[in-house]
Structures are given as structure tokens and as C-alpha cells.
Amino acid sequence: MLPISDILIRSISGYVFIFPVLILYFSLLKKWGRKQNLIHIVTVFLFCYYLFGILTVTGIGYTSTMSFRPRISLIPFLSMISGPIDTILNVVLFVPFGFFLPLLYKKYRNIRNVILTGFLFSLSVEIVQMFDWGATDINDLITNTAGVCLGYLAYYLLSKVLPDNLRKQFQSNNVNDVVVVLLFAIYIFIIMVTVQPWVIHSLLNIE
Template identity: 40%
Template sequence: MGILIERFYGFLCVFIPCLIYQGWLLKKEGRTAHLGYHLFWVNVCVLYLYLAIDVAGIGSVWDIGSFKTIIRGDEIHLLPFSEGIGLTTVLNIIMFMPLGFLVPLIWRSYRNGIKVMGIGLLFSGLIEFFQLFNYRTTDIDDLLMNTLGALFGYLMFVGLKKIFPQVGEKSILLAKYEPIVYVVLSILGEFLLFNWRLIA
């Protein structure tokens, strides 16, 4: 039961800031065509962001002071593939493929491999940075493979779009940087709001 409460609490920490942002967008932009479709897929993406954060594990502001030092040089690996290529490499690619698929599906103006890789790089970079706060290893391999995974996800979308041209035809954009804001809010929500001591 405790693990379910922890997961639900973690999800709320990610979902609530994104929900507040959605409310602000709707107030600002008003009703528009395909809004229900858009919000459904946006919230699927938010769920994915939470799951990726939960699997990767990041620290929170409440971890500061729990350890002797905040940033530990021996846990930062900046030399690519210094430990070779293994199962973790493949799993890091797979973990970010849904992001690469969902971004172009939801936001038509982000149907560009460079933009999708940029969002993958941003999300992975934030995860790696905030892992510094909880004794997780910050690894350049993870950053590279996550970004590659986002690209593979994008290529899957492109392939599906060629087979089923109607896929993503209802996509809209409520704000220029909407997907980027969701990525940043999900990370900050977990970092600022998740206090593991409340459920320990």
C-alpha cells in the first residue's frame, strides 16, 4: 500500500503544475477546435513524463542537507561509453522513444527531428542534473542514448504517418513552447514538491 501512495503522490507532484498550466492556457486561449483531443494526449504525455522521472529517479529540494555534499565529482561520468555498451544503453534508448513519438503526434509544429531531439536532450539533461541531489550517477551515456531514443521515437511517428496519413491531423498548439513547458514543469514539480519524508 505504501508504494502505491508514494507513486500517486509522485504523480500529483508532476501532474498538478501541468494542470495549472493547462488551466492558464485555456483561460488565455479560450475554446478551440480539437481541444478535447489535444488535452487527452497532452495528459498521456504528462503521465509518460512522470513514469520516466520515476524510473530514472531524481532528487528533490528536500534531499539538500541529507548528504555531506550536494555535488559529488565521482558520480559524474563525462567520458562517453567509458564502461562500454550494455543493456542499460538499450533501455535508455527505449525509455525515451515514447517522448519522441508523442511530441510530434500532439504538436504539429514540432514535427521536426531536430526539435524532438532538442526536447529529448532537455528532458534527459534535467533528469541527469537533478540526479546530483540524490546520490544517483549523472552519466553522459544516458544523455546521449535518451536523446537518440527520442529521435527513434520521432522516426516511428514519421513511419506511422506515412502508413496512416490521418494520424495527428487534429493536433493543435496552444502556446509556442507548450511541450517544453510541460517538460520543465514536470521536473520542477517533482523536485520542489516531492518530500519523501511525508510518506516515509
């Protein structure tokens, strides 16, 4: 796993390219009469930084070149037994994913939508890792999806004690939740495989 300082540098170097996009996005929503609550806006900024963090930790954008060199493990549960620490970290890494989605978007208060989205996001990570950015492992899919489920459970328990008026302030208003999450994810992947490696290796001269 990368050192914390390295994770921060690499994730922030990607995050700076979505920061103005988010400002523009929320400005346009306000102009179109779909103004979002301040709590929702701040939490979306945090959620997007978290997504950059996931890709950084999983090795996406670590090298400045792309070459198709898949290292694939299709044997389930084997690495979970041989590397329990990595298994726990993979679960923990995706817990916020399962928590943020239902907290921010009404469509994701359905656990099936959360699990499907978490699984597809994790699958996308595993596919991108085939381009010399890590190993593709079916166990990662299993543990990441388990983390998403735990994150949803945490949200569900919190929603039982959180006042309705406060919970609603976290939720989006009059937007297509699925499309928004999809566009965020696609944009973040693009940044992490194109601009972020250039910033790290060419601009900051970090190996």
C-alpha cells in the same frame, strides 16, 4: 531500477499537482477561442504523466533533501558495454518522448527540433541528478537522445498510414508549441524536486 509499484506511487504523487493545472490551461484556451480537440487534450495528459515517469525512473525526487554531490562519468560508451541492459532501458525510456512531441505539436514535426528538445531534457535530468539524485553520465545523454530519434522514426512511420483527419486531431491549435512544452517541462521539474518529495516522505511516510 525502482519497483513498478514504487514508480507508480512516486510519479502519481507528482502528477496530481499538474492535473488541475492542465484542466485550467485547456479551459483558458477554450475561453480564448483556442479550443483543442479532445484527442489532443487526453494525449497531453498522458504525455505529462510520462514526463513524471521519466523523472521518477531517473531518481529525481527520490530523497527529501538536496545536496550538491556530483558523480560524473565523462567516458563515452564504456558503461554501454559493461551494462547493456541499462543501455537498452535508457534508449527505450526516451522513445515515447520522440513520439509524443511530433504527434502533439506541429513545430516538432521537424526532427532537429525533436532531437534538440530531447537532448536538452535529458541534459536537464543529468544536471539535476548532481544534487544527490543519481549519477551524471554522458552515456545517458547518448542513449536517451538515441531513444528520442527512434521515437520520432516511429511517429514518422505511423504518420504515413494515419489518416490526415485523425492525425490533425492530435495536433495543437493556435498555441506556441515550443513555449508550451518548455513550461510543461519546467513545471514538472519544479514539482519533482519540491512538492513530490514532501508528499512521499512527509505525507505518505515512504522511504
